[in-house]
Amino acid sequence: MSGEGPRARESEGDPASLLARMSRLAKVGGWSFDPRTGEGEWTEEVARIHDLDPTLATTKDLGLSFYTPESRPRIEQAVREAIEAARAYDLELELVSAKGVRKWVRTQGQPVVEGGRVVRVQGTFQDITAQKQLELSLRESQDRLQLLIDHAPAALAMFDREMRYLAVSRRWLNDYGLSGRDVLGDCQYDLFPQLPAAARAIHRRALAGEVVCTEEDPFILADGTRRWRRWEARPWRDARGASGGIVLFSEDLTDRKRSEAALRGSEDRLRLFIEHAPAALALFDQEMRYLAVSRRWLSDYGLAGREVLGRSHYEIFPEITEAWKAVHRRGLAGEVVIEEEDQFIRQDGSAQWLRWEVRPWYESEGVVGGLVIFTEDITARVQALHALRESEAALLISERLFAMAFTQNPAAIALTRLADGVILDVNATWESLSGYCREEAVGHSAREMRIWPSPEASRRFVQELTRQGVIRDWEQTFLRKRGEPYVARLAAQVLTFRGEPHILSTLVDITEQKRAREEIQRLNADLEHRVEARTAELQAANEELEAFAYAVSHDLRAPLRAMSGFSQALEEDFGAALPEEARGYLGQIMAGSHHMGELIDGLLALSRTTRGDLKREPVDLTFLAEEVRQQLERQEPGRGVRWRLQPGLRASGDARMLRIVMANLVGNAWKYTGGQPDPVIAVEAAELDGQPCFRVSDNGAGFDMAHAAKLFQPFQRLHRQDEFPGLGIGLATVQRIIHRHGGRIAAQAEPGHGAAFCFSLPPSLEETRP
Amino acid sequence: MNRRGILLVEDNAQDELLTLRSLRKVNLANAVTVVRDGQQALDFLFREGAFGGVPAGPLPAVVMLDLGLPRVGGLEVLARLRSDERTRLLPIVILTSSDEDQDRLRSYLGGANSFVRKPVDFAEFAETVARLGVYWMAVNESPLDGGQP
CATH class of the missing domain: 3.30.450.20 (PAS domain)
Structure with a gap:
């Protein structure tokens, strides 16, 4: 370079x-x-x-x-x-x-x-630094957008004009069954070939610049399932303002629709549930109009058969009280009002007890939709409860009474533990009886206090009590604190108290009573002894009398027979040699001895009535009267007596003695009607002072009631011998016999108008028993 | 007429006299043997005691027995006679002043053939005794008649 x-x-x-x-x-x-x-x-x-x-x-x-x-x-x-x-x-x-x-x-x-x-x-x-930085920031912003779309909480997709995916949210992918697939660049119509024409038309409208919304659009997923959605299509423009494509936003309504349907179903179910609820239940809206109501409610409030749904409660019950309306208002304001026990007076005046609840129900968060009112007729329950409370009160009173009965009982009461005889409680009477005060007794055993005269006595009692569980009238001597014995009548019972067997014993001091009883027994024994002695004396006297009577019957007769016999022999053998006057004297001797013989016979009969056992047997008095009648008519025929004998007169008694009674009474009637031109003799049933009796009556001579007191005394006669001969023994004998039978005899007569004798023969004690 | 006699057991001399007088009226007085108490009656019938030396003879046709006898009572005599083989069937008539039911019942239970009360009235008495004598001596056939050798 x-x-x-x-x-x-x-x-x-x-x-x-x-x-x-x-x-x-x-x-x-x-x-x-x-x-x-x-x-x-x-x-x-x-x-x-x-x-x-x-x-x-x-x-x-x-x-x-x-x-x-x-x-x-x-x-x-x-x-x-x-x-x-x-x-x-x-x-x-x-x-x-x-x-x-x-x-x-x-x-x-x-x-x-x-x-x-x-x-x-x-x-x-x-x-190229500047260019590169621009590029990077663009990419970053694109990434951010993509991230935003990706994670948008809505179903969102961005398409270009050819409906190719530019961006898509996960929710969209999820909603349209595209999860896990990379759809960017793919055309929507390729992914969903069955997409309805309507949808495509909407897409076109959006691409043309329109914003289109749909509501509840059914949509078939890639996997064929049907869903409901609401969606929106809107166009997007590029930087130059040209239409770049559309953005689709969709909301899946399927779940909401389902839950709405479910809600509608559940409303129906709720209504059904309410209707058949076994309680009085009604659902109201805010205007107190019935939305749902149970049949029980309808029947409870006399609405059966009436259409109430949609109608106002106040319209149906115009007379409803202001109090109820106030409660409804409180409920509609969101308050739950519950009354567990509320008394109402029905129109017919009877009292009714209700348990009721007024609850608001909510349309949505915080918005009261209306009321649910529940009422339950608890009259029977409340009445039962009141009865129970009364009985509880009564129980409380009775508990107090029992406590009082315990402390103030006139009998001495003690509660003792069975196992060791330790006293748990005693009452005041026990204190005064035993001489120990409560503090001295409670917590100590009876044995330790030497209340029992001997350990055996105590053991025997506990043994017997354990065997029977309860003991009554157990007479026991105990010792007072000072060692003085007293006798108590003891009643005891085993009962479980605090899980342990205890003895509840009641003692009554019978020392005095026992002393008195012993005294009575002693006196009784003495009396019996004296009665025995007296009876023996009487027996001896009776025997003497019997011997006497026997002697009379035997030995008095022989001399009489001699007097009468030799008088007759004298008359028979030497009568011709005797002067007339001598023969007259002989006649007097014979008459006298004859009369004396009769007297002796009468006396014997009288004495026999008090001797020997009295037999009880069924006796036909009519039959006896008939026997006497026949005998009398044989002895003295031609009297022309009219007899009125009531048939079937039955009595209980000694037949031999009752024969003597009938012989005397009927015989008397026969004798005393001797002077009567039209004699009538009756034997019949009658009454004597309200009691059934037998009556023998005649229309004969009768007697003066002024002398009636002598009537039944031996040898007392109301007629002279020359009028009506007799001994004066018959009625005395009759009375004795009737008295021996426990009966009574009474006479009623008037001179010249006959006499009537009434006698009763009560059944013996044995016979009165059922 | 039965060749056997009548044994009268009677302690009362007056009754004895009156009885014998009544029997005499019907010509039965000779056949009568009189003893005056129960012991004598037994001795006579069994030939014991005072009668030990008397030769045995036929039993009487009838015994007229009083109840109230000294020494051995009438019912006792009756019992002894009925318990003895020899006198078991001997006709015995109780002739007594008693009209007690007990006496009558005991007499029959003891095996008496008859129970006759002595009436106080003499005419009645005489007639009763006469009839008894005639009946037992003339009418009745004694169970002992055929069996005696």
Whole structure:
């Protein structure tokens, strides 16, 4: 390059200087070197670019030494190839000038071949730094744009006029099923051959300068799937203002459409859900118009069968209270209002309990769309709860009562642990009974306090209690604190308290009672003893009487028989020899002895009524009366008595004794109707002081009731012997027999108008039992 | 007429007299043997005691037995006679002042052939005794009649 200096000094008029001027203007330098020697020359411009003195000579190696480490291998290889292979080069390289300035240069090398070998390499040299910087900044801005488009959060593509892709966003690639493909330079119509004509028309309109928007355009993807999108096509112009192509922007609506459809479906489902909800539930809009309602709501509010959807709640219920409206307003203002228990008085006056909720629902963030109202009739539950509360209150009261019953019980109560007999609690009565105060007792065992008279007694009790679980009326002697014994009636029960078996025992002091009982027993025993003694005495007396009666019947009769017998023998054997008067006396002896015989018989009969066992058997009184009647009519025929015997008069008693009764009563009737021209004798059922009885009556002589008291006494007679003969023993005997049967007898009579005897025969105790 | 006699067991002398008088009226007085208490009756029938030396003879056609007897009572006599093989079938008539049911029942249970109460009234008594005598001596055929050698 050392040859450039002289040339630079050439005059401006010659061609060389023109070339130099022009090359200066073009900022293009020239250079050459000899490959053999490495010696070279360059023009002034080249030296200037290198910030070197243009007058100094140059060499190949000097020229190469300024390149940057990145550029240097490239230029060295190009030079080597130019020398060895005669290959020309054109490189854009970077160097650092002698003043340390980095510069981009363009160097073109041309080998000169002479005689088949490279004799010289020459070329041009140009400073392209400014140009290079522009190029770099352009590329950077392009890269930034590409990056921007690439990562735009929208589907975006830029096409040239032939609809070839210039730039595209990933989202676009993704949306159109082109992910992973390099589509730049590809024509949209090649990629989507089925693109509808309408779309192409829009593209054309945009290329013609129009901005076109579409709404909800169906679109078939490369893989055939159908999608919905909204898109926009607008033209872009180049720097010169000419139409460069179009930019397409698209938004995939498929998901939104799907979710809208899903939303519509879910609204239907929601409505269905509400309708069939097993609760009273209604959905209202902001104007309180029904959007959805459950059947339960309709039935609860008497709306069944009515069309309410779309109608206002207030229109349907014009009488709705201001309180409710206020609640609705609060809900519409965004508040959730819940009332767990709210009482309403129905139109019919009955009380109704409701649980209700008023909740806003949101159309979108922060915008209340209306209300959801839920109500539940909890009347039954509340009433049950109130009943429960009442019973809880009652329980509390009863607990207090029980506590009172414990502390103030007139019986002594103690709670003892079964395992070791330790006392947990006692009441006041226990304190006063045992002599220990509560503090002395609680925490100590009964054994330790020597409450039990012996360990065996305590053991026996616990054993029995454990076996049965409960003990009543256990009589036990205990010791008071001072050692004094007392008797208690003990009731005890095993119960689980704090997970452990305990004994709840109740003691009643029966010391006095027991003493009194023992006294009574002693007195009773004494009494029994005395009764026994007295009974024995009576028995002895009875036996004596029996012996006496027996003796009377046997031994009194024999002398009478002798008196009567020998009187008769005297009369029979010597009657003719006796004077009339003597025979009369004999007759008196015989009559007297006969009467005495009858008296003895009567006395015996009377005594027999009190002796021997009383048998109880069914007795037919009618039959007995009939027997007596026949006997009487045999003995004394022709009396013409009219009999009224009620058939089937049944009684319970001793047949032999009742025969004596009937014989006496009917016999009396027979006797005392002796003077009656039309005698009537009746035996029938009647009443005596309201009790059933039997009555034997006649229309005979009767008697004066003034003497009725004597009637049943032995040997007392109301008639003289010459009127009606008799012993005065019959009715006494009858009364004794009736009394022995536990019955009563009463007489009613009037002189001249007959007599009536009523007697009762109550069934024996055994017979009254079912 | 039965060749056997009547044994009257009677402690009351007056009753004995009246009985014998009644039997005499029907010509039966000669056939009557009288003993005055139960022991005597047994001795007589079994030829024991005071009657040990008396030669054995036929048993009486009937025994008229009072109940209220000294020493051995009438019911006791009845029991002893019925328990002995020899007198098991001997006709025995209880003739007594008692009209106690118990006495009558015990007598029949003890094996008496008849129970007759002595009436207080003499005419009745005489008639009763006479009928008894005639019945047992003349009418009744004793179970012992054929069996006695």
